[in-house]
Amino acid sequence: MNHLLRGHAPITxxxxxxxxxxxxxxxxxxxxxxxLVDFEGPLGWGHSATDLGRVxxxxxxxxxxxxQRSRRVLPVVELRAPFTIRRSELEALDRGAVxxxxxSLNEAARQIAVAENAAIFHGLESGxxxxxxxxxxHDPIPLGDNDFSSYPEHIAKAIExxxxxxxxxxxxxxxxxxxxxxxxxxxxxxxxxxxxxIRKILKESGDGPLVWAPGLDGVVVASLRGGDFLFESGQDxxxxxxxxxxxVVNLYVEESFTFRVATxxxxxxxxx
Amino acid sequence: xxxxxxxxxxxxxxxxxxxxxxxxxxxAEEAEAINWYEQRLSVEPDxxxxxxxxxxxxxxxxxxxxxxxxxxxxIPVWRDLAEGVLFKDGDIVEHGxxxxxxxxxxxxxxxxxxxxxxxxxxxxxxGAGL
Numbered sequence: 001m002n003h004l005l006r007g008h009a010p011i012t013x014x015x016x017x018x019x020x021x022x023x024x025x026x027x028x029x030x031x032x033x034x035x036l037v038d039f040e041g042p043l044g045w046g047h048s049a050t051d052l053g054r055v056x057x058x059x060x061x062x063x064x065x066x067x068q069r070s071r072r073v074l075p076v077v078e079l080r081a082p083f084t085i086r087r088s089e090l091e092a093l094d095r096g097a098v099x100x101x102x103x104s105l106n107e108a109a110r111q112i113a114v115a116e117n118a119a120i121f122h123g124l125e126s127g128x129x130x131x132x133x134x135x136x137x138h139d140p141i142p143l144g145d146n147d148f149s150s151y152p153e154h155i156a157k158a159i160e161x162x163x164x165x166x167x168x169x170x171x172x173x174x175x176x177x178x179x180x181x182x183x184x185x186x187x188x189x190x191x192x193x194x195x196x197x198i199r200k201i202l203k204e205s206g207d208g209p210l211v212w213a214p215g216l217d218g219v220v221v222a223s224l225r226g227g228d229f230l231f232e233s234g235q236d237x238x239x240x241x242x243x244x245x246x247x248v249v250n251l252y253v254e255e256s257f258t259f260r261v262a263t264x265x266x267x268x269x270x271x272x
Numbered sequence: 273x274x275x276x277x278x279x280x281x282x283x284x285x286x287x288x289x290x291x292x293x294x295x296x297x298x299x300a301e302e303a304e305a306i307n308w309y310e311q312r313l314s315v316e317p318d319x320x321x322x323x324x325x326x327x328x329x330x331x332x333x334x335x336x337x338x339x340x341x342x343x344x345x346x347i348p349v350w351r352d353l354a355e356g357v358l359f360k361d362g363d364i365v366e367h368g369x370x371x372x373x374x375x376x377x378x379x380x381x382x383x384x385x386x387x388x389x390x391x392x393x394x395x396x397x398x399g400a401g402l
Contacts, residue, residue: 002352004390024392031397039396042345044355172401209401224399238390 003045004240009249011241015090022102023239023253026109032213033120034231036132036172036222037259041233049073050232050258076234077127079115080254082242083108087249108253110214112237117215120231120259121174132229133220133269135261138165140269143179143218148186151179151219152197158221158268159205165265167223170206173198174213174220179272219270228266232258292346295339302336305329348391 001007006016041047054072061068083104093100118124123131133140138161141154159171175183183194195210202208208224222229234256242250261267277297282290309329316322344351356371357364 002390006390020392024394027392028394028397031394035397035400037398039398042348042391042395044351170399172399209399211401233395235391237392237394239392240390 004238004254006239006241009241009251010087010244011090011249012094015093016239018093018100019085019102019105019239019251022100022105023109023237026102026106027113027237027253029212030110030113030214031116032174032211032216033117035209035211036174036220036224037120037229037231038226039231039233041257042236043232043234045235045256047076047232047234047256049075050260052260074128074258074260076232076256076258077119077124077129078254078256079112080252081108081112081115082250082252084248084250087244087247090249105251105253112253112255114215116255116257117213119257120229121213121216121220124259129259130261131259132222132261132267133216133218133271135264136267136269137264138162138268140271143270143272145272146182148179148182148194149188151183151194152188152201154270155198155219155221156201158270159201161268162221162223162266163205167228167263167266168206168225170208170224171202172208172211172222172224173202174211174216174222176216176218176272177212177214179219180212218272220267221270222267223263225266228261228263230260230262232260234258288346292343295342299336299339299343302332302339305332306336348393 009016011019050073052072052074055069056072058067058069060066085105086101089097089101119127119129119131121131121133123129123134138158141158141161143154144150155173159169162171163169183198186194188194188197199210202210206224213220235254237253237255240252240254242252244250277293278285278290285293306329309325309332313322313325313329316325344354353371357367360367
C-alpha cells in the first residue's frame with residue numbers, strides 16, 4: 001500500500017474501479033491546460049522539486065576566501081480536493097446500482113481541474129509558478145466585451161505574433177468556459193460558425209487543438225512545438241483515502257507537480 | 273505482415289497498448305543483446321575486440337534502462353512494486369515478497385492506471401482537442 005492508503009478504505013475492488021472511472025470521466029474533459037503543454041512524469045510522490053539549473057548570487061562562505069551559492073529549485077506543489085461518498089451508495093453500487101451519487105466526487109474533480117488549469121495559465125504565486133499568460137513576453141491582445149465575432153481575427157493575429165518571434169507551430173487555442181460558450185453560440189456575418197472559423201485557422205497553422213479550459217480567464221494562444229511549457233508531474237491525479245465513519249467515506253483527489261515557462265515568446269494572452 | 277509483439281489482434285488494441293507492446297519488444301531485445309555480449313566477452317581474448325564489445329554492451333544497458341523506465345511510467349503498479357525491489361541491498365526474494373504484498377494485482381487497462389495504485393493514469397493529453 002502506498003501513501004494514498006486505499007487499502008484502509010471500506011471500499012470493494014469493484015467500487016474502487018467505479019470511483020476511479022467516474023473521476024477520470026469528470027477530469028479529462030476539463031484538463032485543458034495539459035492539452036497545450038509538455039507533460040513529464042509521473043516521477044512519483046517522493047519527487048519534491050524541479051532543478052532549474054540556476055544558483056543564487058554568491059555570498060561570503062563559511063571560511064575566508066570561500067564563496068557560497070545555493071542551487072535554485074522549483075518546489076513541487078501538492079493540490080488536494082476532498083470529497084465524500086455515502087456508504088449506502090457504495091453498498092448500492094456493489095449490488096449493481098447504476099445511478100450512484102458521485103456529486104461530491106464530481107465537484108472535487110472540477111475544483112482540482114480548475115486549479116491545475118489556473119496554475120498553468122495564470123500561475124500560482126504561493127507555489128512559485130508563473131503561468132503562460134503572465135509569462136508571455138508579447139503584449140496582450142484584448143478581446144473586448146463580448147464581441148465574439150472578432151475572435152478569429154484576434155487569434156490569427158496572436159499566431160502571427162508568435163510566428164514573428166521565430167516560434168513555430170502547431171499552435172493551440174485555449175478558451176475559458178465563458179469565451180467558449182460565446183464562440184459556440186455566435187456566427188459571423190453570413191452565418192459561418194465562429195468555432196469552425198477558429199478551427200480552420202488552427203488547421204492551416206499546423207492543426208493544433210482547440211481546448212476548453214475552466215480556470216482560464218480569456219483566451220491563450222500557444223505553440224505546441226515542444227520544449228516551451230513544461231508540466232512536471234510528481235504524482236499524477238490520484239484518489240486517496242482519508243477516513244470513514246458509519247455513514248460516509250472521506251476520500252480526496254490529489255496530484256503534485258511543477259510548471260515552468262521556458263519560452264515566454266511562445267504564447268500570447270488574449271484577456272477579456 | 274506479422275508483428276511478434278502482438279498476442280491479440282492489433283486492430284483491437286488501443287494506440288497506447290501498441291506503443292507499450294513495441295517497448296516491451298525493445299526491452300526483450302536489449303536484454304538479449306546484453307546476454308550475447310556477456311557470453312562473447314567471456315571467450316574473446318583480443319583486448320581491442322573486447323573493448324569494442326564492452327562499449328557496445330554499455331549502450332545496451334542504457335537502452336534497456338530507458339525502455340524499462342518508460343514502461344514503469346505507463347504501468348504505475350509495476351513501478352510501485354519495482355521500487356520495493358530495485359537498488360536495495362539484502363535478500364531479493366524477501367524484498368520481492370514485501371513489495372508484492374504492498375501493491376495490488378488488479379490489472380492495468382489501456383490507460384495504464386491500476387485501481388490499486390490510486391493513479392487515474394491520465395498523464396499526457398498534449399494535442400488532444402475538443
